[in-house]
């Protein structure tokens with residue numbers, strides 16, 4: 436999967452940044468998403484490719500959850516991340532050729 440510099444989610448466009456620290460208050464975080472005026476997904480730059488793709492999907496699920504007001508728990512987002520990544524990977528949808 437190509438991690439884009441911007442991603443559209445419905446009517447919104449989220450900037451995608453790959454950075455040293457995604458949340459200075461929580462330096463252990465590997466991804467975050469901000470849904471306010473400055474919509475942005477931040478991914479930590481030391482993740483390997485598989486993990487970065489998976490965390491990117493995780494943050495996209497948070498975006499969808501917010502836009503559709505689904506009310507997913509963090510645990511449900513984690514499970515959807517794992518399931519979606521599994522299917523995309525198993526069917527070679529993540530290949531970049």
Ligand SMILES: [Zn+2]
Nearest residue numbers: 493497509512
């Ligand atoms: Zn999350």
